[in-house]
Amino acid sequence: MIEVRDLVKRYGSHTVLDHLSFTVNDGQIYGFLGPNGAGKSTTMNILTGYIGMTEGSVTVSGHDLLEEPDAVRRCIGYLPEQPPLYTDMTPLEYLTFAAELKKIPRAERRGAVEEVMELTQLTSMKDRLIRNLSKGYRQRVGLAQAVLGFPEIIILDEPTVGLDPRQIIEIRSLIRSLAERHTVILSSHILSEVQEVCDHILILHHGRLVADGTPEELERSLRDNALELTLKTASENAVHGLLAGIEGISHTELFPSGDGFRAVVYADDGQDLRESVFRACAAADLPLLGMQFRTAGLEQVFLKLVNDEDLAPSGETAPPSSGPAGEEEAREPETASGTDTAADAPASPEEDGSADEAKEADGT
Template sequence: MNVIEVSHLTKQYGNHLAVDDVSFTVADGQICGLLGPNGAGKSTIMNILTGYLSATSGQVTVAGHPLPEEADAAKACVGYLPEQPPLYPEMTVQEYLTFAAELKGVKKAERKEQVCRAAHRTGLETVLPRLIRSLSKGYKQRVGIAQALLGSPRLIILDEPTVGLDPAQVIEIRKLIRELGRAHTVILSSHILSEVQAVCQQILILSKGHLTAAGSLEELTADGKSLEEVFLELTDGEPEEATGEEEAE
């Protein structure tokens, strides 16, 4: 079963096409990597999947719910970690996760259990009483992932989850993402080739709003080229800098 179905998706800002006629599916239980330079269209696609943006044209279905017609039902199936997690530094981790569970509509009787489960899955049990502002960036990222798990969503969407982390933290977060993939469908946006190669079963390569390739790592490198060579060929060796309207990337 496909958790995500995208058909002829287009998003236009004025005269700029941020996403141009993109189609793909993501099956239940897959970790799918959105790979592309900054400005390729990754954040726009994620914001459409989460219901924060509407498409200019095309069809998008999340967990069987068409967008925007069933946006509330679709949002209930999605856990989202933006590149900058919306954390409240003066709250403790426990307070923040409880607050996030309330915002997501988790029943009061279930909040404590859900917070404990999310903390356990993300390795946060020992820091639940600590203020978020006192945590390392790696632990703050774990808090962001924990809030995405609240409400037991079928789909987890992670936007650049390892940006700014040190090498040890990167390894830990990638391990966590692989573990999440055992129970959820995961969309991982990144411009880091090694990250997508390390954790993703399906790879979508985007360039200037176009989907230029889709498949497994083995399929994309079947002709003997490395993923880096395929990426540079399909993206024309675009520099790592923001282009067009995608300031969020």
């Protein structure tokens, strides 16, 4: 269990982390999500004791990071953004070195190293120089050293960056299998990855926590609470008349489509309008061809949070309530081009890979 309270990190006058607080519970996969420069890597570097914090406190499994740094380091396995590899060693030598540093007893060292090599499918490469390994294998060596000794908490900074689609799938399933015994924290700016792998998502932006919850909770909290109706009628007035008769509607939008209209109906807070819409249509003898909740995917949630933060720099730490959907849609492309999130939520693994490469070119 990790407890982070009011974490602040400043470099001179530049604030990287601004009073970040969160709790990580045991046995779950946590995902840090945020655009580049949101403070994900900084947070991880502080949690692992690589860099110091300006203010705040971090407690890992009951050990305070400042008072018992070694105890904390023993609980944590860390894969930084760039795997910390000695390229003049072979994976076997490197992992044996790591095992020695982690103070794994001599008798268990060999077994521990072999186990993680098996887990990360490195055994066939164990005697090649790391210098000559491909990016994917290097990433696995990095992952292997983080997992080595099976610490309680495993922290992975962008673990799938630069991997090909098949490797991404393998690493993800590896992460999921790790979560059976460990707490895993990973960071990513790839939404689909976090959505797929994580039990809990923390969205960071400008060093602040802008949202915190399960993927479902985040989607729900930001749901428009809007119904999309497809109505078959030629008369716009008929639709207006129909909708005016329903209680609990805050406002509506109408778009002509095909031989009828598509209407987006916004309910007052928390109301489920489906039944009253159905009855009203039935009463007016107006064919209702379709009715569905308009759900905002996590992607929209993310873009929206990040965007709202940009618009209101004072910011709030709770997920902001949803604004009018039209406005959100209008803003979306602008956000996508403005930040790195254009690469998010790809439809297929291939696209996922290319998104990774785009990130790599950023060289953060």
